[in-house]
Amino acid sequence: MENNPVLRAEHLGIVFGGLKAVSDFDISIGENELVGLIGPNGAGKTTIFNLLTGVYQPTEGVIYLNGKSMAHKKPHQMVKEGIARTFQNIRLFKELTVLDNVKVAFNQGMKYSLLKAVFRTPSYWKEEAEIDRKARELLAVFKMEDMADSLAENLPYGQQRKLEIARALATNPKILLLDEPAAGMNPTETAELMETISTIRKNFNISILLIEHDMSLVMSICERIIVIDYGQIIAKGTPQQIAKNEKVIGAYLGA
Template identity: 60%
Template sequence: MENNSILVAKDICITFGALKAVDNFNLEIKPKELVGLIGPNGAGKTTVFNILTGVYNATSGEYTFNGEKVTKTATSKLVRKGLARTFQNIRLFKYLSVADNVIAAYNFHMKYGILSGMFRLPKFWKEEKDAREKAMELLKIFDLDKYADMPAGNLPYGEQRKLEIARAMATNPKLLLLDEPAAGMNPKETEDLMNTIKLIRDKFGIAILLIEHDMKLVLGICERLIVLNYGTILASGDPKEVINNPKVVEAYLGKEDDI
């Protein structure tokens, strides 16, 4: 089964002092699969993302990406291998143009050397031209090409979220991790985001792991749900079955005696 999986995490644990933030976390994602990771605030969801993307090193356990062991691999190397993410708080270069935000991500693929860059040799200009053309193609897919020359910080909030996802896609990922992409969005923006995520998976054929609190979005696109609570997996499986699991309901709402 692992041979067909893009990511396999086994018995991941991380401890901060006396606090065990994640305990025996296991995850397997297949190519093109769209999986949701949900749970109450403080459940450890973003900590899992930080481990998988090399921000934190797990205290124990290991995981493989695209069949290669990548435990304790630096974030930059993981991006080059095809793992990209977005964050809860939008992290754009707000004073750069929309196009330049995406072009910056293409630097991972540029091959011109220091001398070509310093002296603006033909190889430099060719790769820069190619990067701009690819950036514009990507912006068009996300319906952001009309904002190409606008400072990213001037975009409406929902469009900034889309731009952050477009920039992540510029790294040519095999797996995209989205950390609460609908946070702060109104219902219309959330619906647009849902369509964008579906478009990404269908058009680019990549796997997506999504942290989200908006249950309408989660149930609208996810094929499988994993519920995390106090750093451990509480339930996983079919989304509708998972959210009706009594343990999951209790984790979100408390016991009946507590209400």
């Protein structure tokens, strides 16, 4: 379908203690695509993210980022290849400020010389100023610039979720994986977040793979949806096709 998929995985599988948590999982995501990954609790969605980002090594299958094999790559190496993610359980540096949380993430994606940092050379300060400016710009995308100096742990939950996405974007990804970004948000915050996700995709020209429990929400913003149950794909298609798919309805009613 896509000529040059940003992310492609084939026959991905992993076994935990004899149990196939994920098996025969195929995915291909093109440039600037927004794809939904849904399925009942325990279906294997987060496990798929862990496989795609190098947290788990697959027992079977292959992963390519921009045509390059990711076999045996560690998560931080994969970040440098252009994949970023957020976590189902928020992961932030709670005792750091909002701004510093984003700046740390920028540094992850930088070819920073340790010597420069230790000796604080002029070029170090120039880069520092540049990172400060970019971090504030990124916070502005999320309308969080006023919170730059607050501690991350003091932010309301919905804002923490947005900060996590800002941090992921700071690593300059080609594809962003979001694991239930709206979890714990109220309906207003959720609607706003979905708006932000659409904006991010356009403005940063990235691809997005979105795990989300709220079906109507996924249907409203994704052009393509993959449904899994018991670690296997049970349906793929447009929101309209998924909404009337018998297997999907069965899986959700069963769960």
